[in-house]
Amino acid sequence: MPDALPPIYPITLQHGLVLGAALFAIGMAGALSKRNAITVLMAIEVMLNGVIVTFVAFARHAPTADLTGQVFAIFIMTVAAAEAAVGLAIVIAVYRVRRTVQVDAADTLRG
């Protein structure tokens, strides 16, 4: 006789939102604090994922069947892929000029 199954906790909207906000905050902390450009790009990906989670959570718990949030998640993934490509290209270009990928080394525009 197996033990009584633990009570099932339904995954509510709040769970999704808290997860999305947490991902976003973690990504933001990384983007603002890391000096390596590639790490910064990865942190931005995390932030985007936080946004996706939020969209999906809202879509899942919408009172009517609505796919807008899900569709947005697909779009964001596409944009994120493109952004990663462009971002990495920039990083490579910067590396060629500066021989480094540290973001604080690229300060030509300092006033």
Next chain:
Amino acid sequence: MSTVADSAWLIPVPTLAAFLLIALGARRSPAASGWLTVGAVFISFVLSLNVLYETLAGVRIEHAYAWLPVPGIPANLQAALSLGFQVDPLTATMLVVVSSVSLLVQLYSVGYMHGDRGYARFFASMALFTTAMLGVVLGNNFLAIYIAWELVGLCSYLLIGHWHERPEAAAAAKKAFLVTRLGDFGFLLGILLLFVETGTLEVSVITQMAVGGQLRDPVLTVGVLLVFCGAVGKSAQFPLHVWLPDAMEGPTPVSALIHAATMVAAGVYLMARTFPILEHSPAALTVVAVIGGGTAFFAATMGLISRDIKRVLAYSTMSQLGYMMLAIGVGAMSAGMFHLFNHAFFKALLFLGAGSVIHLVGTNDMFEMGGLRHRRPVAFLTMTVAALSLAGLFPLSGFWSKDEILVAVATTQHLGDVGRTLLYLLALATVFLTAFYMFRAIYLIYGGRYRGHAPDHPEPWTMTVPLLVLLVPTIVSGFWGSPLLGNAFATFMEGHAAPTAFRLDIALVSTGIALAGIYLAWMMYGGGKTESGAYATKQLRPLYTLLDNRYYVDHLYNWIAGRLVLGIAWLAARFDSLVVDGAVNGIGAAVVGLGSELRRVQTGQVQTYAWALFAGAITLAAVAALPLILGARR
């Protein structure tokens, strides 16, 4: 009936056309410029004679045309902004004086200015001057008079500075312009005051209001005295007389036309034109009489010691203009105008004669002349007659008008006994001084032997003819106002029987005084002697120094200009550099400083920007969320 007087506005048109033609291209040919001007003035002269003839027959005309109609301003202002002309005895007389003297002087200039580099420019300015002067006497309202008046001043400036390469001429031109402008400023204020008070600029309307009693003191007195300021400037009366002696830097024909016969008479004309207004203000009349009488004497004393023939004549002009002002101030407008009329001819003659000898010897200094009666007999003869006329000897023109003024001063009702006596004695003293300085000049120039070295050369006929022509009015013009013709001039001018009568006693006294002056001049300078003058100078050194420095009036003005005006200018400059520039530069410096501080914000660190971005986004979100949170609490 259509008359020439109806079209009197045409009189200045030929000379204006001559000016424009010279300016537009005729200047390429100097000879054409000269004869064009002479021809144009001749047309004006013929028209003026016709107008005078018709005026003598009783024609009186006044036309006004709306000028610059402006929609939306009140009807009375529309009427005020008109230009027009009038033809009355005053205007007709002045027209003939101006156009005849202009004609002769410009004919003379054809010879005198021959070979001058600015020949065409000279005639363009002379033509414009004649136009402007005719405009002054034709104008029927203050606006028209003022416009022409300023144009006259401009031409005076251009012609005094004709030889502008010479620093003295350029300085004299500027001085003349600035000093007369000072008076004109008062004139403008007077016009504005009268306009504000009466709502019109028409002299005749203002006159009616003064006669009818709508225009009262103190506005009447103040307005007329402000107008008088303009006359003081133009007619070189004390204290704005300082420009006229220096104006002799201009070519001699200019001195003859502008600074003796016509322009300087514009001030007297203006007072005669406004006389019907002026005579309602006893205070203003007194001021005019005192300034006129004072200037007559004051200027004559300065003429006593000058070595420069043109300056002697300039002081003489100031003195005679003072006489005219004196006459107007004692209420004898027609006597003043009569003297203006006579003076224009004999003073122009004196200047042209002086020009003739200056042309010969190449200097203005009388002490380097002498004996010129043999070389320039025509100038000698004509100048002597003119000098006798100026001194006031029977039967020449100056005798009649000067006597009329003396009688008017002696019998005036406008001044108290003391004032009347003082002014009368001053006028008599001036008669003596006038006779003395004129004959001092005649003896120095023509008496004795030639003291200079210039070779003789013939004179062009254009210079000789005007002298002979001017001799005619110098002798006969006085008869128009003489008792022999029943004082016709005064009757014509005043429009009713003349009040001033001839007085034999006064005539005898003034003739005796003039003869005494001539006798003294003969004693001191007769036969070309110069020693007595030097001796008198030595004996009266302080007086000589005072006169030689022109009573230090110029020094005073220089001092005022140097200290007061430059002091104010210095203050203004400091204000400008400290306060105005300080404000502008301060704002600039503040912006630069702020910028140099704020540039630190631009670090170039992309993460710093991202920080700011997120901080801003969070702040905005917090602000947006705040009502929700607060609302939830409530």
